[in-house]
Amino acid sequence: MTDHPRRVTRALLSVSDKTGLIEFAKALASHGVELVSTGGTAKAIAAAGLQVRDVSELTGFPEMMDGRVKTLHPKVHGGLLAIRDNKEHADAMKAHGIAPIDLLVVNLYPFEATVDKGAGYEDCIENIDIGGPAMIRAAAKNHDDVAVVVEAQDYQAVLDELSANKGATTLALRRRLAAKAYARTAAYDAAISNWFAAQNKAEAPDFRAFGGRLIQSLRYGENPHQTAAFYRTPDKRPGVATVRQLQGRELSYNNINDTDAAYECIAEFDPARTAACVIVKHANPCGVAEGPDLVSAYRKAFACDTQSPYGGIIAVNRTLDAEAARVITEILTEVIIAPDATEEAIAIVAKRKNLRLLLAGSLPDPRAPGLTAKTVAGGLLVQSRDNAVVDDLTLKTVTKRVPTDAELRDLKFAFRVAKHVKSNTIIYAKDVATVGIGAGQMSRVDSARIAARKAQDAAADAKLAEPLTKGSVVASDAFFPFADGMLACIEAGATAVIQPGGSIRDEEVIKAADDHGIAMVFTGIRHFRH
Template sequence: MTAVVPRRALISVSDKTGLVDLGRALAERGVELLSTGGSAASLRDAGLEVRDVSDVTGFPEMMDGRVKTLHPRVHGGLLALRDEPSHRAAMEEHGIGAIDLLVVNLYPFEATVASGADEATCIENIDIGGPAMIRAGAKNHDWTTVIVDPEDYDALLAELAAHDGGTTLPFRQRQAAIAYGRTAAYDAAVATWMARYEDTPRRVAAAARLSQPLRYGENPHQDAAFYVDGSGRPGVATATQHQGKALSYNNINDTDAAFELVADLPPMSVAIIKHANPCGVATGETFAQAYCRAYDCDRTSAFGGIVALNGILDEATARAITEIFTEVVIAPGATDAARAVFAAKKNLRLLTTGTLPDPRMPRRAMRQVAGGWLAQDMDVGHVDPAEISVVTKRAPTDDQMRDLMFAWTVAKHVKSNAIVYAKDGATVGIGAGQMSRLDSSRIAARKALDVAEVLGLPHSAAQGSVVASDAFFPFADGLMAAAEAGARAVIQPGGSMRDDDVIRAADEAGLAMVFTSMRHFRH
């Protein structure tokens, strides 16, 4: 098929970016401009000749603009097959003119929801006519060119310049694919918002827009890209990158894990993440102190890791971080002095988000499996210390209870099976992702011995610590491993058939133990 030269364009956009320049370029090529509402006004204000869609349909815009393009003379012009005699006859009989070019972007529903607007405002920003026109024009891409993103205006004009004022079939096919992707994402966003009216949605859909292609995925042979969902949740998707090369797939995954963890912790907390697991987490009087305490938990793993802070990065902390190689630092903000320190480290990426995500905000997570998807609420569960049950003869001290709550929060962000030793608001040993809870206990204890060796302590860093387990101890062996490492208080969900045996073992070892009745598996 030869290039199709557009003679008539329908333009109806909510995002007016580049609108006047596009309209002027089309008018210079002799393209008749049809338009609606604000788009028509913007084009006329620029001195361009525009015909109102209402003149074509014979009906005025009505119902506050809800009804303006839903008419056979619009959809017939978009859908008509120009080489089909019956279609041409219908066009002549009913006065339907061909629409060769459609430029439409939709009401800003996603942005409206993200802004926290009330329900009525969100509903008014559900576009009806726009998606209908886009789908019609994209279906008829043999004849109709559809543009849904202002970023494609230049590509359209380049295409017209290269093909004597026309568009080629490959170009129209690509734009049709982009168009259907847009309407699918739009409908998914609306469906996701409306899903709160169903207990378990019968159908689910995800909406996201390409943010950046990535060099590769977890491994170089895997293609990858980063998409953002427009929810506005503070994190990697919304962050400003101040320096450093582009983020990789693994950088993004780890940085997200780090930032969500520190958002869950008390102020002045720092987390160091490696392969989506914390290798050191601490609070402090200053961020520099918190960073150094987190670093001491596992200095080996911290090399090449991701660092997250839940406050403003300052110069002293920046200097401490730059003493070893770090991939990414993310924080709500950074001082000019801190940024100046990082400027000397060209490969270090610095991200700032302006604020922290709300760790208690309900949201859904989806994971693909063969032939389907698993969907669940994100784990935003929190335990109030007043609701925790002391199950041993000895109760934890106030200091131990603070450390237990800290260790419990960190364990929530460690891959299962998770064991976390903590002392004075800092982790001193973390065991993650083992098939056996006993193995995780042993690994965490081994890490605590490594900390002692690095710091020159005469005993394990777990001596006098507390320990958190993300799920119950099915046997007393894991608990005994913690006791042997030096832990003096334990926090765990409880709920095992052998709870009585575990409690008895804790009492015999002189441990204080509390049950939360909440599990934090993280696979």
């Protein structure tokens, strides 16, 4: 690839975001570039004392229909698409009075921002840009001759090349800008198409696209030999993609994945009702608890498994206070994420220079609709978010014994946690704290036994007479296909069970519960998490 420089003699600027516009336009003018513009952009440039031609002068056709029609004209698209070294194209330009446009600067109508602020249907429609994407695609296609800029952060790169190349751009820059331009229009159209699908309540539209804006290039992916990057989507769900990082090293791929798991789990706990803490390791909670304050909740969560939290992720559902910050930082922790933090807490965390402190501003709504996506070979699996919340479910007692109020409180707590643990999942809980977690096993019996063994280890560490699974309740993310899994939980000391129900052997499982005097409730909803 040669430098293939192309001198910029004429630039068309049409931007909704005018950040840096005037400085850029002044610099272009200093290189002798003729400025052509539209509407508000033209007014802003003229108000700065710069000479600018309105696009209507170029086309000989007035802007009309509330600005819907202004750049959709052969003299614009011909100026962008004409191949400069093609004699036939040059002759057509001369015959029809088409002037070349060597630089296009367009950022699109703020459709995503309009949707995000909750605007009405008609307002969203009016913020769908038509002329902008058409010009961007035309300029990007003809990048051998035309440079296209779709956001202000690339202004300086263009100016640097004009200065270095006597008013010309190189092919390398134009190719890079063209690739970015097509990615931008693709993400823009993805946002529009997904908005339309939601408006039309189309659960499975014929085509589905997702787009995002780069947040950061990551050092590597799950493993050092994998490349990775982090993108923000138009969905402004509070979480790791929207946080303000106050300190600490750059987040890694695994940090981001684990932090998302932690914050989605903590969102299940209403901060107006209780303080809560979630400790996550390898995308699975290893300790979750409620308490009267964050310190109490953290200590109870940590007691569930005193080994796994080292190097883990901590999520809390209230403003991080100094006392909680002091206790949490006693061990090695990778990330703390909270809605907010006090200045004193921030100062305490600052003493651990590598510890990332993330403030999300608010908690995500566990009931909110949304989509999740996962790649598979040759395809994309898309589903609605699991927004079932145990407080909204009708719980049905299926055993002779009805759970006590304390058991029912803990059953709801355990099922809330089970939603966020990899299947097969078994959660033992007592006094609104996890006391044993079995995650991701191929057999539900194995999950029950692993969780019980973890509880035994925790009891040994704390020098307790018996594990806290004695007198606990237990939650299963899906039904017990046989009684053996539930019997393993009873053996560990569980006195009450919450599960979805729906097995062909439900009656066998219920009978086993009754035989052991166990209370059991069905939710009718399962929480597979793969």
